[in-house]
Amino acid sequence: MTVRDGQAVLGRFDGTFVELDVSDHTRRLTIEAGGNTFSLDLPAEDGPMLGPPLRGGPWAAIYKADWPRGHRRVFYAPDGVSRLPGRTAIDWVKLDDQGRIAVGDPDLARDALGYGAEVLAVADAVVAAARDGVPEAERVSRNGKHPQDLAAGNYVSLDLGRGRFAVYEHLIPGSLRVRxxxxxxxxxxxxxxGFSGDSTGPHLHLHVADAAAPLLGEGVGYGFERFTLLGRYEDLGRLGSAPWTPLEGLDSERRDELPGSDVVVRFPA
Structure with missing residues (x-):
C-alpha cells in the first residue's frame, strides 16, 4: 500500500478479510482490485470507543451489510423523516466452544446460553431513555410480530455525550436496574x-445513534476499546451447530475498533 496526495492506495489483492493500517492523516482510501477502482472517504473521527456491553464470551457479532432485511438496510420514518438507526448495529449472541447457542430445548428462550446475561454500561453516562414491562414469549417459535413502537422490546438508551447515544434492546422484562x-x-x-420485542432468538441488540429513541436516530460509528478476536463464521448457517473458523495472521487482541461481521469475540470477564 502506498500513500499519494493524502490518499491510501491499496494494490491488487485476493481474499475476503483485509486489515489496513493507514496514517491518521489519510482521509480517503482507494482500492484497486479486479480491474476496478473503489474510493471512499474515511470519517473525520472514529466515533466513541466503548467498554464491553457484556462479559466474557464467546459472543458472535451478528450483522451483514448485504442482508435485504438486515439492520443496515431497513429505514424507519415514525415521525415522517426516513432514518437508518441500525447502520452500525450488532446483535450479540452467546456461544459455547462448540458453537452451540442453547442447551436443552433450543425453542425455549430461557435455554439460550446468553439468556439472562448481565448487560453492562459501555461508558460513564446518563440514562436518556428506557422502557420496561414489554412481555416475552416463552418459546422462540411463538414470538409474534410487534407494533413498530414495541419492536425494540425493553430497552435502555445511554447519553454518551457529544450527541451520541448507546441503545440496548430486547432486555428481559423487569430486569432493568436504571431509570x-x-x-x-x-x-x-x-x-x-432477553427476548422482548421483535427478535428471532435471545440476543442483545446494540447500536449507537444521534438520538435516544430506538427508531428516531441515525446510526453512527463507534468501536470497542478492547476485545479478543477468536474467529469468524464464513457460513452463518453453521451458527449453533458447529464451531467458528479461526482467523490466521491477525493479532487477536484488538483495540479501538468495531468487530467485523459474523466474527466471534471474547470481552474481558
Missing amino acids: IGDRVRKGQVIGRL
Missing part, C-alpha cells in the same frame, strides 16, 4: 439480555 436520569458508570449492570 431515566440515572448516572451510570462504565461496567455497571443496567439490565439482562
Whole structure:
C-alpha cells in the first residue's frame, strides 16, 4: 500500500478479510482490485470507543451489510423523516466452544446460553431513555410480530455525550436496574439480555445513534476499546451447530475498533 496526495492506495489483492493500517492523516482510501477502482472517504473521527456491553464470551457479532432485511438496510420514518438507526448495529449472541447457542430445548428462550446475561454500561453516562414491562414469549417459535413502537422490546438508551447515544434492546422484562436520569458508570449492570420485542432468538441488540429513541436516530460509528478476536463464521448457517473458523495472521487482541461481521469475540470477564 502506498500513500499519494493524502490518499491510501491499496494494490491488487485476493481474499475476503483485509486489515489496513493507514496514517491518521489519510482521509480517503482507494482500492484497486479486479480491474476496478473503489474510493471512499474515511470519517473525520472514529466515533466513541466503548467498554464491553457484556462479559466474557464467546459472543458472535451478528450483522451483514448485504442482508435485504438486515439492520443496515431497513429505514424507519415514525415521525415522517426516513432514518437508518441500525447502520452500525450488532446483535450479540452467546456461544459455547462448540458453537452451540442453547442447551436443552433450543425453542425455549430461557435455554439460550446468553439468556439472562448481565448487560453492562459501555461508558460513564446518563440514562436518556428506557422502557420496561414489554412481555416475552416463552418459546422462540411463538414470538409474534410487534407494533413498530414495541419492536425494540425493553430497552435502555445511554447519553454518551457529544450527541451520541448507546441503545440496548430486547432486555428481559423487569430486569432493568436504571431509570431515566440515572448516572451510570462504565461496567455497571443496567439490565439482562432477553427476548422482548421483535427478535428471532435471545440476543442483545446494540447500536449507537444521534438520538435516544430506538427508531428516531441515525446510526453512527463507534468501536470497542478492547476485545479478543477468536474467529469468524464464513457460513452463518453453521451458527449453533458447529464451531467458528479461526482467523490466521491477525493479532487477536484488538483495540479501538468495531468487530467485523459474523466474527466471534471474547470481552474481558
